[in-house]
Amino acid sequence: MTNFGIITDIMNNIINTLPTKKIKYEELIILKNNLINLYDKEIIEEIFNRLFIPNYNxxxxIIFTNGQNCFREFEDLYPDIQVSNDFIKLEKQFNKLKLLPQPEQRTKEWFIYRYNRITASDTAAAIDCNPYETVEEFILKKCDPNHPFRDNDAVYHGKKYEPIATMLYEHIYNTRVFEFGALPSDxxxxxxxxxxxxxxxxxxxxKFSSKFGTMLEIKCPVTREIITRGEIIDDICPYxxxxxIQQQLECCELDICDFWQCKISExxxxxxxxxxxxxxxINTENTNSHSISIDNKLKKGIILEFYPKHFKPEFDKDIIKWKSKYIYPKRLDLSIEQYNNWILKILDEYHNLYPDIHEKYYFNRIIYWKLDKSHNVSIPRNIPFLEKIIPILEITWSKxxxxxxxxxxxxxLKDIVKKRKKYVKINANYKINNYLLTDKIKFLNNNFKLSSKYNSQESDIEEYSLFVT
Incomplete structure (x- = not known):
């Protein structure tokens, strides 16, 4: 029994009015056209694509349970569902996050938001526990309002396949994931x-999802090996x-994050x-590399790549593919025939369906991708850990x-960065330790008064003014 609202009603109407014998093509077209006169054409097209196999039988x-063959394009038409009393508080928090203003990536508002905060991707650097960026480099970066966001192959690959990884997760765990942008901590x-x-x-x-309120953190590594067994910290999830993840859980006031890793190639x-x-x-989960079974249709798929019509490098060694746009199918459980129909439809109609892409980009190629490996592990919010690092984050922000x-x-700071890099180069066994958790920021000069509070609107306004002047 499906719960798709008006879509379910239309499907039942079709099934109940059809003869049991083989349907003639002409009869099917008449039925479809009659329904198009009553309902949205796109909905009817998608219903007929699901209900009828190539010889019009x-x-x-067809199965609609466990998330198969669902109507991702028309989820807004689904009826709402009620949660039990146990989840009312969580629902309020989820809705609160949805209503927060979320600036679009790389807009002026987005840069201002990032400039005035330690964002979660910088947490490790801000406590001096990132092997790729020292705390001094982080501070220098935050003092430069024009610090460039430079792409590279790893960043490009991650952005390119994040939507695919999200849909894979949705299909495997039968849950609808909502996208969120920049979320400030209350x-x-x-x-x-x-x-x-x-x-x-x-x-x-x-239906009600048992994953409700679970945060999703996606990584699609290019060269890093996906570890599927061992301790969460450092073994499965790099520190x-x-x-x-811990800062994200703290900012969003949620309790669980699924660390979802996908190795995707072409x-x-x-x-x-x-x-x-x-x-x-290979598809596994948890800390013991428990094997999970997934539909073969989810293990490979197709996306469409579009290159910019006018490419201008933003920095040395910038390349055109890093500026590409991609069009993805709405779901991944498509047959080969459905993929072919989707490609033809997009290439024929993307000037109407995706006018922004059509205006500034041209079709480059069809990309055939495959999932080589995936692993999921649930990471709980670690309050004692957060209680240790937040004072350090506050000190770093004061700096x-x-x-x-x-x-x-x-x-x-620049001199310190040079000295630390020289130290790392000379000492082959050097490894950034978590000394900061006890000794604070050793490399920085502490001969200035540290403000007791930086969580006030006044300080935020002051930092904003620093950015715009």
Missing amino acids: LNKK KYIFLGASPDGICSKYTLDN YYYCQ YNNKNEFMLDTCSEC VVYYRKNKDKLDE
């Missing part, structure tokens, strides 16, 4: 988070990502895509504010 074997105004998504109360087939051509049975795909007001002292 009613597909009596409690600590100098902190912010940008989770990859949060599970809603809905399953794909519009710098663990710090990021076929060289369509023939490889067609012939691959995906028998080597940022100090150096913004005393830019003549920034050379001190």
